[in-house]
Amino acid sequence: MATTSWQPSQLQRERDAYRRSRTRRSWLIALASTAIVVTVAVLVVRSSSGWDRTRDSFFDFRTGWHDLPDLLRALWTNVKIMLVSEAFILVFAAIIAILRTLRGPVFFPIRFVCAAYVDIFRGLPLLIVLFLVGFGIPSLRLQGGPTSEFTLCVIALTLTYTAYVAEVFRAGIESVHPSQAASARALGLTYAQSMRYVIFPQAVRRVLPPLLNDFVSLQKDTSLVSILGVAEIVLTATNEVSQDFKFVHYVMAALIFVALTIPLTRLTDWVSRRQGWVGGGAIR
Amino acid sequence: MTLSNAPPVLHITGLRKAYKDTLVLDNFNLSAREHSCTALIGASGSGKSTLLRCIDLLETVDDGVIELDGEDITDPRVKADRVRTRIGIVFQAFNLFPHLRVIDNVTLAPRRVHKLPRAQAEEEALALLDRVGLREKARARPDELSGGQQQRVAIARALANKPRLMLFDEVTSALDPELVGEVLALIRELKSDGMTMLLATHEMSFAREVADRVCFLDGGRVVEEGPPEQVLADPREPRTRQFLRRIIDAGRL
Numbered sequence: 001m002a003t004t005s006w007q008p009s010q011l012q013r014e015r016d017a018y019r020r021s022r023t024r025r026s027w028l029i030a031l032a033s034t035a036i037v038v039t040v041a042v043l044v045v046r047s048s049s050g051w052d053r054t055r056d057s058f059f060d061f062r063t064g065w066h067d068l069p070d071l072l073r074a075l076w077t078n079v080k081i082m083l084v085s086e087a088f089i090l091v092f093a094a095i096i097a098i099l100r101t102l103r104g105p106v107f108f109p110i111r112f113v114c115a116a117y118v119d120i121f122r123g124l125p126l127l128i129v130l131f132l133v134g135f136g137i138p139s140l141r142l143q144g145g146p147t148s149e150f151t152l153c154v155i156a157l158t159l160t161y162t163a164y165v166a167e168v169f170r171a172g173i174e175s176v177h178p179s180q181a182a183s184a185r186a187l188g189l190t191y192a193q194s195m196r197y198v199i200f201p202q203a204v205r206r207v208l209p210p211l212l213n214d215f216v217s218l219q220k221d222t223s224l225v226s227i228l229g230v231a232e233i234v235l236t237a238t239n240e241v242s243q244d245f246k247f248v249h250y251v252m253a254a255l256i257f258v259a260l261t262i263p264l265t266r267l268t269d270w271v272s273r274r275q276g277w278v279g280g281g282a283i284r
Numbered sequence: 285m286t287l288s289n290a291p292p293v294l295h296i297t298g299l300r301k302a303y304k305d306t307l308v309l310d311n312f313n314l315s316a317r318e319h320s321c322t323a324l325i326g327a328s329g330s331g332k333s334t335l336l337r338c339i340d341l342l343e344t345v346d347d348g349v350i351e352l353d354g355e356d357i358t359d360p361r362v363k364a365d366r367v368r369t370r371i372g373i374v375f376q377a378f379n380l381f382p383h384l385r386v387i388d389n390v391t392l393a394p395r396r397v398h399k400l401p402r403a404q405a406e407e408e409a410l411a412l413l414d415r416v417g418l419r420e421k422a423r424a425r426p427d428e429l430s431g432g433q434q435q436r437v438a439i440a441r442a443l444a445n446k447p448r449l450m451l452f453d454e455v456t457s458a459l460d461p462e463l464v465g466e467v468l469a470l471i472r473e474l475k476s477d478g479m480t481m482l483l484a485t486h487e488m489s490f491a492r493e494v495a496d497r498v499c500f501l502d503g504g505r506v507v508e509e510g511p512p513e514q515v516l517a518d519p520r521e522p523r524t525r526q527f528l529r530r531i532i533d534a535g536r537l
Contacts, residue, residue: 006300006347008346008347009298009347009348011347011349012346012347012348015358015359015360018360018361019360022360
């Protein structure tokens with residue numbers, strides 16, 4: 001339509017100018033307050049009596065940079081553990097979540113086992129699971145049982161995280177309105193089919209943010225496997241610290257973890273927005 | 285009648301609203317006197333809903349002025365929340381809050397916005413629910429009500445703010461035919477109480493009965509306006525005629 005020929009009225013130009021000036025003002029306030037907080041924080045830290053010693057140990061980025069390749073090589077172990085575990089977790093968690101939605105007395109044993117598993121492994125600290133799996137399973141000396149630390153770590157992480165993620169999936173499944181299941185069954189789809197094609201896809205979309213939350217958490221918890229002597233990033237950093245007593249290696253490891261998670265979060269936000277999964281526009 | 289120099293409750297001049305390349309309201313003008321009931325008719329996409337959303341400041345207008353009791357509410361310095369408390373709006377899909385009981389839906393604004401004590405808010409809410417015939421449903425959840433009942437609760441909820449102006453956005457379109465009547469009866473009652481109303485509707489016979497004035501919207505403008513008997517029975521504009529013919533063919537007049 002004739003959108004191009006339209007010229008805003010004098011009044012509208014004034015309104016637009018006012019809104020722009022408000023936006024500018026908010027930006028200035030935000031920038032100024034950020035600058036003040038950062039300055040104060042820097043001043044407080046630098047004026048502390050132990051600052052010089054701390055700086056030499058924690059912020060000796062020359063040393064940190066020099067040993068960075070070792071950390072990055074070790075990081076690959078973390079990434080492998082995470083990806084393999086996550087694949088198992090997503091599959092098992094989805095199965096458990098769906099099994100828990102089954103109704104009827106026939107399925108009671110299945111529901112009971114799933115519920116018991118989730119209750120137990122959500123309550124157990126990951127560190128204890130790592131110890132139990134890491135030392136317990138090898139001590140059984142099972143024929144053909146897992147012996148490599150890598151496999152044991154994946155088992156421990158999968159056991160713990162499947163319990164969390166199953167609950168996330170279950171919350172998602174239950175948040176889909178019953179009318180959706182009714183419409184699917186009305187079309188002649190079986191329970192399994194309506195779960196597979198109608199309910200579960202909607203559930204996954206809704207729980208994508210908490211799912212990512214657990215994914216990021218898993219990524220960080222791969223550092224705990226260092227207690228089983230797996231040469232991953234934190235163990236490597238610890239070894240380096242014990243050689244030169246520079247804590248900068250931990251700082252570098254921390255930066256690597258953060259650098260890994262932030263893009264993942266932004267990616268998920270972007271995907272949700274693009275798919276229109278996030279609710280409509282805000283009202284001022 | 286009222287003082288002739290009092291400003292109209294609603295006065296819209298030169299309103300413009302576009303979404304990207306789609307021009308929805310184009311140099312739109314409309315005025316509503318106190319106690320008047322204006323019916324907005326027109327095809328889907330003619331801008332009826334957008335107009336109501338602009339009036340309630342749920343959309344930012346691109347140009348033009350909307351005055352409520354003589355105050356320019358499109359001025360960016362105006363506090364939109366305060367303006368909205370003076371306007372009640374009822375939506376096609378009811379939009380009740382499903383996690384709150386009927387009574388809590390109605391008392392939400394009085395208690396949180398107007399800071400009324402709970403007892404007083406509930407007393408007033410019960411009176412409103414009584415008026416819409418749903419006092420005994422006060423403790424029910426919205427899901428337990430029929431569509432017509434939900435819409436009556438939505439009207440009670442809008443009335444709880446004691447609005448100057450009520451906006452109805454095709455409030456019967458999502459209802460079963462047998463439930464339409466109870467909602468329309470309520471609107472009819474509000475009209476006789478003197479509430480100033482804007483009514484986007486597809487119910488032509490109802491518009492003819494309750495409205496003082498009918499406006500036919502097309503292409504983002506009022507193409508024809510006048511008393512219902514004239515616009516609906518003897519329209520001058522070809523586009524109005526065409527629209528009404530389609531409505532009659534669909535058996536809705």
